[in-house]
Amino acid sequence: MAPQTSGIEFYERDESGRITATATYVPGEGGDGIKVIVPERSRGGRARGGDYLWDLVNVFLPAGYPASVSEDYIGYQIYDSLQAFSSSIAGLLSSRAVLEGFGVGDANASATGALLLTIAQDCVGRLATILFAHRFGPALEAETKRYRLAADVFNDSAMILDCLSPAFPRSVRILMLCCSGSLRAACGVAGGGSKASLSVHFARSGNVGELNAKDSSQETVIGLMGMLAGSFVVSRISSTWATWLSLTLLLAVHLGTNFKAVTAVALRTLNRQRANLVCSDFFDTGKILTPRQAARRERIFEKDGVLRWGGSRVFGNAEIGVRLAALIRSLRQSPGRKKGGEEGVGLAELASVFQNEKYLLWYDAQRCLVTICLKEKVSPEEQLKSWVHALVLAREIRHRWPKGGVDNSNGPSQQALLDTVRKTLDDIGMSFTPMLQRLREAGWDLGVAVLETVPGYRVGACSIEIKGAGKCRDDTTAKGGETKKEI
Structure with missing residues (x-):
């Protein structure tokens, strides 16, 4: 053998x-x-x-495609390419209107006047960039889909103003062109920030830089094709009626494909709306929605801070990462503070309820508003817990007191509110850790905190003893012989 x-x-x-x-x-x-x-x-x-x-x-796809990107990458890119193509053609129509506004074809117009108008438009746009980035910068990652679509709404609005401007007197025309410049600046901030967040989402192999480079290559080709097609369109459309008809159709396609693009994305981070959807569904059915399932039920333009149960019923609103003064003000202004001879709930009493948590919260029954203060060194998972607590608390209070704080005679007292806060904290405490594990198994990324849409604040606390001298958390001796200890 x-x-x-x-x-x-x-x-x-x-x-x-x-x-x-x-x-x-x-x-x-x-x-x-x-x-x-x-x-x-x-x-x-x-x-x-x-x-x-x-x-x-x-040449136009990231190296290692499709393994190097998320599953929703190609769907988004197809619609994004279609919207870029229609936007390029519409941009040529608006550019022609801008040139007419600058005086091209007018014998009385001067090059200096056109230059000064360009400078004014550019200056307004740069100032708008600074202001918009300051006001909405923190929300770009938390509300990526909203601002990605809003960027194109801003851009299309700027195109409409450009096309309207030649029909108005020079003084009004200058104002309209400056407004269109500020809208384009807002588009640049919203579009740039949201696309950066989307790139991080799509990249699976740490290839964010290459993914952005390939996206630029795609935009270059699509823009070139749009310019060639737009040159044919612009050369054959000269009447006002035909221009507006073409522009309307192009902008409708532009916004429609943009909407399809953002709805094709299944983000894996839990912002406010997705936390509402996933957590309410978990408490109702015991099941965890996957990112793709949540994306199908997600609203692009959702009211900021709304506490919505199951995608339908609204139980109030919440603010997270607020100043300590906002929490104290909510405690003082709550209806029934001294109802029935009871003393109101104090900050120290509220802090004792949350002594083992990384947050403090209170429900203002009059405004149906949950105020959440985050403590120092709070983790993304603990931020999520505070939002889940706010959602469950608002639902519980609305069920127990349907009229809330509208009718003070039927509203809850502060002691009843505190008892409800304590009860809901105990309820979610038993199910939150298992829920986190199931969220990770379903594909959710819990390591990124995207619940705050404004610059947040953090709260610390020290216990004070009058006798003796001690040190606070920053190792400084307290004045007057007081001893401070972090709690």
Whole structure:
């Protein structure tokens, strides 16, 4: 019986995991033992023309596609390319209107006047960039979809103002062009910030830089195609009626494809709205929504801070990461503070309820508002717990006191509110940790905090003893012989 020999087969793969070559080593076959090397393309599969087409497409895709990006990447990019194409054509129509507004074709217009108008528009746009980034910058990552779509609403509004401007007197025209410049600045901030967040979401292999570079390549090609098509459109459309009809159709396609693009994205972070959807569904059915399931039920333009149960019923609003003064004001202004001879709830009493938590919260029954103060070193999971607590608390209070704080005679006293806060904290405490584990298994990223849409504040506390001297958390001796200890 002939001795049995064993060989080794080697595979070569590209970044996407596709086999590109195979080598088989068999001992005793003569030479160096390599029996055959077979390029993957010659082993069947795509035709030669298809290979060349695939190589051309790969120029515009991230290395390792599709393994290097999330599953929703290609769906978003298809719609994003369509919206960029229609936006390029519409942009040429608005650019022609801007040139007319600058005086092109008017014998009385001067180059200096057009230059000064351009400078004024640019200055207004730069100031708008600073103001918009300051006001809405913290919310761009938390509300990525909203601001991605809002960016194109701003841009389309600017195009409409540009096309309207030639029909108005010069003074009004200057104002309209400055407004369109500020809208484009807002588009740049909202679009740039939201697209950066989307790039982080799409990248699966730490390839954010390359993904942005390939996105620029795609935009360049789509923009070039749009300019070529737009040149044909602009050269054949001159009447006002035809211009507005074309612009309306292009902007409708632009916004429609943008809406489809953002709805195709299934973000894995839990912002306020997605936390409402996932957590309410968990408490109702015991099931955890996946990012894709939550994306189907997500609203693009949701009211900021709303506490919505199951995507339908609204039980109030919440503010997270607020100043301590806002919490104290909510405690003082709550109806029934001294109802029935009871003393109102104090900050120290509220702090004792949350001594083992990384947050403080209180419910203002008059405004149906939950105020959440976050403590120092609060983790993203603990921020999520505070929001879940606010959602469950608002639902419980609305069920127990349907009229809330509208009718003070039927509203809850502060002591009743405190008891409800304590009860709901105990309720979610038993189910929150198992829920976190199931959220991770469902594909949610809990390591990123995206619940705050404004610059947040953190609260610390120290206990004070009058006798003796001590040190606070920053190792400074307290004045007047007081001893401070962090709590």
